[in-house]
Amino acid sequence: MQSSFITHRSCPACNSGNIYSVLQAKDWLVSDIFFEIWECGSCTLRFTQNIPDVNAIGSYYQSKNYISHTDSSKGFIDRLYRSIRKRTLEGKGRLISSATGMKSGTLLDMGAGTGAFVHHMQMQGWKTTGMEPDSGARQRAYELYGVELLSAGNFNNREPDSFDAITLWHVLEHVHELHAYLGQLKRALRPNGRIFIAVPNYTSYDAAVYKDYWAAYDVPRHLYHFSPVAMKQLLEKHGLKLNKIRPMWYDSFYISLLSEKYKTGHSNMIKSFFTGFVSNMKTVMNRERCSSLIYIVGK
Numbered sequence: 001m002q003s004s005f006i007t008h009r010s011c012p013a014c015n016s017g018n019i020y021s022v023l024q025a026k027d028w029l030v031s032d033i034f035f036e037i038w039e040c041g042s043c044t045l046r047f048t049q050n051i052p053d054v055n056a057i058g059s060y061y062q063s064k065n066y067i068s069h070t071d072s073s074k075g076f077i078d079r080l081y082r083s084i085r086k087r088t089l090e091g092k093g094r095l096i097s098s099a100t101g102m103k104s105g106t107l108l109d110m111g112a113g114t115g116a117f118v119h120h121m122q123m124q125g126w127k128t129t130g131m132e133p134d135s136g137a138r139q140r141a142y143e144l145y146g147v148e149l150l151s152a153g154n155f156n157n158r159e160p161d162s163f164d165a166i167t168l169w170h171v172l173e174h175v176h177e178l179h180a181y182l183g184q185l186k187r188a189l190r191p192n193g194r195i196f197i198a199v200p201n202y203t204s205y206d207a208a209v210y211k212d213y214w215a216a217y218d219v220p221r222h223l224y225h226f227s228p229v230a231m232k233q234l235l236e237k238h239g240l241k242l243n244k245i246r247p248m249w250y251d252s253f254y255i256s257l258l259s260e261k262y263k264t265g266h267s268n269m270i271k272s273f274f275t276g277f278v279s280n281m282k283t284v285m286n287r288e289r290c291s292s293l294i295y296i297v298g299k
Helices: 057-061 076-100 116-123 135-145 152-157 178-188 205-213 228-237 251-264 269-285
Strands: 019-026 034-040 046-048 106-110 127-131 163-169 189-200 241-247 292-298
Touching: 019 205, 076 116, 076 163, 076 189, 076 241, 076 292, 106 116, 116 127, 116 135, 127 152, 152 178, 163 178, 178 189, 178 228, 205 251, 205 269, 228 241, 228 292, 251 269, 251 292
Parallel strands: 106 127, 106 163, 163 189
Antiparallel strands: 019 034, 034 046, 189 292, 241 292
16 A cells, blocks of 8 residues: 655654654554554654655545544444534633633634634634645535635645634644644744644553554554653753643543454454543653643744
């Protein structure tokens, strides 16, 4: 399936040559291929090795089980995802208003998927632009919400200082040109604006439990696997200021459900919900242990 590979000789975040293999993870959604995950001994970023390049990666998103692009509701896990989405959308909206100090403004949602968040924020009075590279997801957004999302190529044409808020809900881990992308985000943000970056956290309890079966590795679609230390160093490298870190409480349950299915071949709600619960309890003592984290960033 792969036609072009990218092999990292140094860390894609800090450029250190102190990198080494830590585990292999399987692509459970599309190819059943195993990919190596390496770690940087300097900044602690983990990254998928020998990944498909930007022209070849698209085929790895073509799965009916990739819910962010299909909005499927066929299976139990898909229905669960949809049932809690309304609550999470409302929570994200409140977080944006609180962090920016604004009840409305200009917002850019990167990797908008099928447009649920863009639609929600438009209904809240925000002038919201959504960008999504997948044409099928853009079409689905129009069918579901009447939302017209822009292709990713439009990002390069934005005026500087355009947005009060820029959101990346599980997007940064998918981006090939990591440093150029962050530079563009910084350029597009207004001086007092905020960037909201949500990514999985491989230092979480559920990641330690499931190891190479941890669903949030999601190779090869997830190119990078962040720790709080790696994210802080990356932001600092780009002259961005980390203001706060917020946990994403529901992710531990959802990821544990998927991980349990990958590990055992079937869903085990009791066991996976217990793992998610324990993961969240450990987060109460240390927020940086949550399964997924939101980094709230300014200039």
